[in-house]
Amino acid sequence: MSVVVVDYGRGNLFSLGQALRKLGTEPVISDDPAMLARADRIIFPGVGAFGDAMVGLRQRGLIEPLRAAARSGTPILGICVGCQLLLTRGDEFGQHDGLDLIPGTVALLPEPQAGDPAGVRIPNVGWRPLDVRKDAPVVGSLKPDDWMYFVHSYAPMVDDENDIAATIRINGADIPVAIARGNIVGVQFHPEKSGAAGLRLLARFLEAEIGS
Amino acid sequence: MPAPRLIARLDIKGSNVIKGIHLEGLRIVGQPGPMARRYYDDGVDEIIYMDTVASLYGRNNILPVVEDAARDIFVPLTVGGGIRTIEDIVAALRAGADKVAINTAAIARPEFLREAAETFGSQCIVLSVEAKRRGEERWEALTDNGRERTGVDVLSWVAEAEQLGVGEVLVTSVDAEGTRRGFDHDLFRAVRACVSVPVIGSGGAGQATDIVATVVEDGLDAVACASLFHYEQCPPQMLKAHMAEAGIPVRPEASA
Numbered sequence: 350m351s352v353v354v355v356d357y358g359r360g361n362l363f364s365l366g367q368a369l370r371k372l373g374t375e376p377v378i379s380d381d382p383a384m385l386a387r388a389d390r391i392i393f394p395g396v397g398a399f400g401d402a403m404v405g406l407r408q409r410g411l412i413e414p415l416r417a418a419a420r421s422g423t424p425i426l427g428i429c430v431g432c433q434l435l436l437t438r439g440d441e442f443g444q445h446d447g448l449d450l451i452p453g454t455v456a457l458l459p460e461p462q463a464g465d466p467a468g469v470r471i472p473n474v475g476w477r478p479l480d481v482r483k484d485a486p487v488v489g490s491l492k493p494d495d496w497m498y499f500v501h502s503y504a505p506m507v508d509d510e511n512d513i514a515a516t517i518r519i520n521g522a523d524i525p526v527a528i529a530r531g532n533i534v535g536v537q538f539h540p541e542k543s544g545a546a547g548l549r550l551l552a553r554f555l556e557a558e559i560g561s
Numbered sequence: 562m563p564a565p566r567l568i569a570r571l572d573i574k575g576s577n578v579i580k581g582i583h584l585e586g587l588r589i590v591g592q593p594g595p596m597a598r599r600y601y602d603d604g605v606d607e608i609i610y611m612d613t614v615a616s617l618y619g620r621n622n623i624l625p626v627v628e629d630a631a632r633d634i635f636v637p638l639t640v641g642g643g644i645r646t647i648e649d650i651v652a653a654l655r656a657g658a659d660k661v662a663i664n665t666a667a668i669a670r671p672e673f674l675r676e677a678a679e680t681f682g683s684q685c686i687v688l689s690v691e692a693k694r695r696g697e698e699r700w701e702a703l704t705d706n707g708r709e710r711t712g713v714d715v716l717s718w719v720a721e722a723e724q725l726g727v728g729e730v731l732v733t734s735v736d737a738e739g740t741r742r743g744f745d746h747d748l749f750r751a752v753r754a755c756v757s758v759p760v761i762g763s764g765g766a767g768q769a770t771d772i773v774a775t776v777v778e779d780g781l782d783a784v785a786c787a788s789l790f791h792y793e794q795c796p797p798q799m800l801k802a803h804m805a806e807a808g809i810p811v812r813p814e815a816s817a
């Protein structure tokens with residue numbers, strides 16, 4: 350199986366690569382559109398700001414190849430900013446167009462009310478429990494004790510709630526942190542940094558029948 | 562309250578994990594590889610590697626240790642000590658670090674924090690502050706693992722660093738460090754009040770109740786433990802059990 354990790358200069362690919370190797374998969378870390386076209390699985394990581402990440406994709410000519418791979422049914426997993434880029438647009442530092450593989454907008458997390466003891470400071474950094482939609486692809490396999498590691502100020506607010514695979518509770522709101530539509534899956538958290546539970550999620554993405 | 566992060570802090574000298582008191586009088590407590598693995602298996606949320614002599618010798622020899630850890634430890638890893646340039650950060654990230662903690666180089670040239678945050682994102686840049694008490698509500702920032710005075714006021718420095726773009730602040734009480742007599746709560750509260758980014762407290766924990774007190778009363782987002790774990794007085798799972806008993810949410814062991 351060819352697992353391609355998309356390298357567009359906006360991510361710490363090392364940890365993700367190590368996690369996949371731990372699972373017995375040697376990933377192809379590449380910015381080559383031809384590799385994307387041949388991939389059995391595409392993992393699309395990312396850190397930093399939405400607009401800057403899109404610039405990284407555009408400079409390497411990866412926007413259309415990613416869309417083509419999505420249309421052809423290749424399972425794609427977006428992680429963190431990679432998840433956000435799957436959406437229609439982002440609001441960070443101005444309006445930016447995303448890949449538009451799942452309709453929605455990337456928006457700032459709600460701030461805590463002053464003095465709220467349950468308040469979550471933004472950026473949301475740490476391990477959190479998830480509310481998982483049981484029938485969601487890949488993410489639906491997570492159990493209540495499988496907390497995930499987050500570091501983010503923005504979240505993927507999808508237009509259609511059927512595309513929500515998991516949420517977390519932040520400052521009074523249920524915030525989507527995993528999304529799925531057909532062969533496209535996105536997670537706002539970092540499975541490659543979420544211990545044994547995170548590794549199992551990655552394994553699930555590599556093994557599961559997705560979108561078919 | 563969101564679950565605070567429990568971080569294992571490994572102070573490294575050469576190829577050993579060391580522990581001192583007030584960052585001095587260092588003794589060897591073990592090897593970084595097996596210790597990190599043990600803490601990971603026992604449920605720590607993150608690991609901080611601090612090269613205690615990097616600034617002194619102007620080099621960084623901690624990276625092979627991190628690279629080794631990153632092969633089979635899948636929690637966030639932070640590297641500190643001797644991070645002086647953008648190239649040092651690139652090297653740390655390539656070795657498997659997720660974040661870098663910067664102290665000495667930032668005091669010498671605060672703009673370095675801005676450059677680092679703009680290049681790698683705020684989530685990657687941790688300000689490390691070694692705080693020495695100089696008065697009622699006054700602390701001086703030290704550098705070079707507590708060896709050098711700077712005259713810089715800790716509270717104004719952390720506020721400035723947040724403006725420059727750091728994503729977290731790791732504050733170590735030099736006075737309490739290694740004593741196991743409890744935290745400098747005044748320091749933690751004062752720093753907490755000065756910044757809105759996450760604050761990690763370090764230095765002085767001797768028992769689980771110290772940790773409970775600081776996350777409940779001081780509002781810290783994370784605690785970095787060394788002695789508490791190294792001397793197996795209160796390993797991570799035991800600490801989590803104490804915290805859960807006190808009503809603090811903690812990450813459970815993942816389902817098998």
